[in-house]
Amino acid sequence: MPYNKEIQKRSDDKRKDCLIRKEQLRLQALKPESIKRRVIRDWKKRGVVTNNYDKLYDDYLITNTCQRCENIMEGKGQNKKCLYYCNEFLIFVCNSCNWRLNRINIIMNNKK
Ligand SMILES: [Zn+2]
Numbered sequence: 001m002p003y004n005k006e007i008q009k010r011s012d013d014k015r016k017d018c019l020i021r022k023e024q025l026r027l028q029a030l031k032p033e034s035i036k037r038r039v040i041r042d043w044k045k046r047g048v049v050t051n052n053y054d055k056l057y058d059d060y061l062i063t064n065t066c067q068r069c070e071n072i073m074e075g076k077g078q079n080k081k082c083l084y085y086c087n088e089f090l091i092f093v094c095n096s097c098n099w100r101l102n103r104i105n106i107i108m109n110n111k112k
Contacts, residue, residue: 040057048085
């Protein structure tokens with residue numbers, strides 16, 4: 001194979017490998033265990049402390065109604081499922097309630 005064609009082929013192969021790897025990573029990220037790891041990592045980053053993150057995650061999965069307004073929690077937007085956490089107080093709420101609770105929190109903290 002001429003030199004230029006050889007280089008071209010190598011670069012095409014590299015691009016193909018890269019696309020395959022990207023697709024593998026995309027599929028990996030959609031796996032339930034990957035999602036679980038990501039959610040728990042986010043909770044930890046936000047300072048959520050519990051002695052059993054697995055149990056908390058299981059509760060998170062089975063809780064489908066907001067523990068404050070009792071609306072069904074699903075998808076994104078106002079009804080998105082959220083974990084409200086403040087000083088070890090922890091409930092699963094819809095995005096709207098989460099927003100309200102955080103507002104109340106900010107106001108209460110300002111009054112102190
Ligand atoms: Zn709610």
